[in-house]
Amino acid sequence: MDANAASGGGTxxxxxxxxxxxxxxxxxxxxxxxxxxxxxxxxxxYVLLVPGAVTADAVVAVRPVVTDAFTPSGASADxxxxxxxxxxxxxGTEVVRRLVDATGRDQRDVQDALELEVPTGGQILRFRxxxxxxxxxxxxxxxxxxxxxxxxxxxxxxxxxxxxxxxxESISEVQDQQAALQSRIASAQEGEADxxxxxxxxxxxxxxxxxxxxxxxxxxxxxxxxVTREAETNxxxxxxxxxxxxxxxxxxxxxxxxxxxxxxxxxxxxxxxxDDGRDATGLPLLGTARGPKPxxxxxxxxxxxxxxxxAIAGRTREPARIVLLTTRxxxxxxxxxxxVALAATGREVYLADDTGRLGRLRSEVLAGVACLPxxxxxxxxxxxxxxxxxxxxxxxxxxxxxxxxxxxxxxxxLPRQATAAGNPTAANRxxxxxxxxxxxxxxxxxxxxxxxxxxxxxxxDTVVAGAGTIRFGTWRQRAASGVVLFNAPPAEADExxxxxxxxxxxxxxxxxxxxxxxDLRRLAExxxxxGVTPLGFVLTHRGRG
Numbered sequence: 001m002d003a004n005a006a007s008g009g010g011t012x013x014x015x016x017x018x019x020x021x022x023x024x025x026x027x028x029x030x031x032x033x034x035x036x037x038x039x040x041x042x043x044x045x046y047v048l049l050v051p052g053a054v055t056a057d058a059v060v061a062v063r064p065v066v067t068d069a070f071t072p073s074g075a076s077a078d079x080x081x082x083x084x085x086x087x088x089x090x091x092g093t094e095v096v097r098r099l100v101d102a103t104g105r106d107q108r109d110v111q112d113a114l115e116l117e118v119p120t121g122g123q124i125l126r127f128r129x130x131x132x133x134x135x136x137x138x139x140x141x142x143x144x145x146x147x148x149x150x151x152x153x154x155x156x157x158x159x160x161x162x163x164x165x166x167x168x169e170s171i172s173e174v175q176d177q178q179a180a181l182q183s184r185i186a187s188a189q190e191g192e193a194d195x196x197x198x199x200x201x202x203x204x205x206x207x208x209x210x211x212x213x214x215x216x217x218x219x220x221x222x223x224x225x226x227v228t229r230e231a232e233t234n235x236x237x238x239x240x241x242x243x244x245x246x247x248x249x250x251x252x253x254x255x256x257x258x259x260x261x262x263x264x265x266x267x268x269x270x271x272x273x274x275d276d277g278r279d280a281t282g283l284p285l286l287g288t289a290r291g292p293k294p295x296x297x298x299x300x301x302x303x304x305x306x307x308x309x310x311a312i313a314g315r316t317r318e319p320a321r322i323v324l325l326t327t328r329x330x331x332x333x334x335x336x337x338x339x340v341a342l343a344a345t346g347r348e349v350y351l352a353d354d355t356g357r358l359g360r361l362r363s364e365v366l367a368g369v370a371c372l373p374x375x376x377x378x379x380x381x382x383x384x385x386x387x388x389x390x391x392x393x394x395x396x397x398x399x400x401x402x403x404x405x406x407x408x409x410x411x412x413x414l415p416r417q418a419t420a421a422g423n424p425t426a427a428n429r430x431x432x433x434x435x436x437x438x439x440x441x442x443x444x445x446x447x448x449x450x451x452x453x454x455x456x457x458x459x460x461d462t463v464v465a466g467a468g469t470i471r472f473g474t475w476r477q478r479a480a481s482g483v484v485l486f487n488a489p490p491a492e493a494d495e496x497x498x499x500x501x502x503x504x505x506x507x508x509x510x511x512x513x514x515x516x517x518x519d520l521r522r523l524a525e526x527x528x529x530x531g532v533t534p535l536g537f538v539l540t541h542r543g544r545g
Contacts, residue, residue, distance in 0.1 A: 039253020321504025
């Protein structure tokens, strides 16, 4: 489901894909890695500082107390003993009190550490006790099982003692009746003796039954069950959950990092793709350019600049004034590469800058000229060497011998050179033909002082790039012909770039993963408010934001 369709817009929007969802965490990899490391460190601290919890198990088989141990208890064995009652006794106060006395721990801690499981349909109690060490866990669970059996046995014995006491009282009463009847028979007359004898016979039978019942109660086995499996120290894993804790801490940190990445992205949105640039500016794409990297390819960047130059040249006509605008970044490398690409096709390019970046522009231009692709045999690019002092050089000082291989006997047409203001005759002098194939090509002398700053009213110097030339200077010194390329200052800090764009064409430079969408939208609105219609935007690939 796209965004515009959900909002009721008429134009279908771009569909959000899985790649778009993964792009935010990948570009916020520092946040993601930081939270993951934080979660891992928290887990390590928990493992080292918090004592490990070790759990030991013991199993008790519960048996019903019956008069005949060899008589089957029936099909439903779990009904012979009420397991809910047994569970309550096993976790009751008496068992907990014995554990508290043995371990010295708090009663609430013992209650939390002791767990009991009762399988359905059986007469099994599974005790579990958690402690800080395997020895304490084993001792605690075995003590809990033994305490339960002891408490249950004591209860059964108390019940049996009460029943036997009741039988003893009944037998004593019957014996008293028997003694009274025997006395009465001895002193009774003949007619009364028969009745007393009959009554004595019934008392004797009752006495026999009471003694028989007492014997059965006394013979009852009151053992409530047995410990079928005791806990042992060598069977209890120690520290087995540490790796799980570390993994949980790392996973929790990663999840937290993903949430923070999306939260940060919602606050600080940046241009991630060409579609983001179109959505923010509403401008067409002129091209994409790879920025300079420590291990990147300079030729790849120059190739991108040539395609961008083709797109710009197709939308402008000479003389042209092109202003490169950016929000906060520095597009010096882009300006230099674009100047070289435009000059390589035979144009005269004037590269302007008003913020003291002419020295860096010149270095970037020289690096780009050195990487121009080889064409037909021609003279190597002429790069002037700056001289000390503002004194204009003579013709003899600005010439050098350059070997030129002519493909035909016809005189070779030389690229037009721009001259310094102090030496106008050097550029108008015709190039003499030399039988040896050597000509004197005038080299433009720079009037730049040793500090690298240009003199007022004159461009710094001229560099030959392919079939064209590149001159340097300020926007105020711009040429009236050819292509003027203005390396404008960041628009968020300086308005001169937008003002210059009103006199020509503007190209918006967008740095991927660095330019904020809010800044880019604000720049596009300012350009439209100032009456500037940009040619389009160029997306540069740089570091992550």
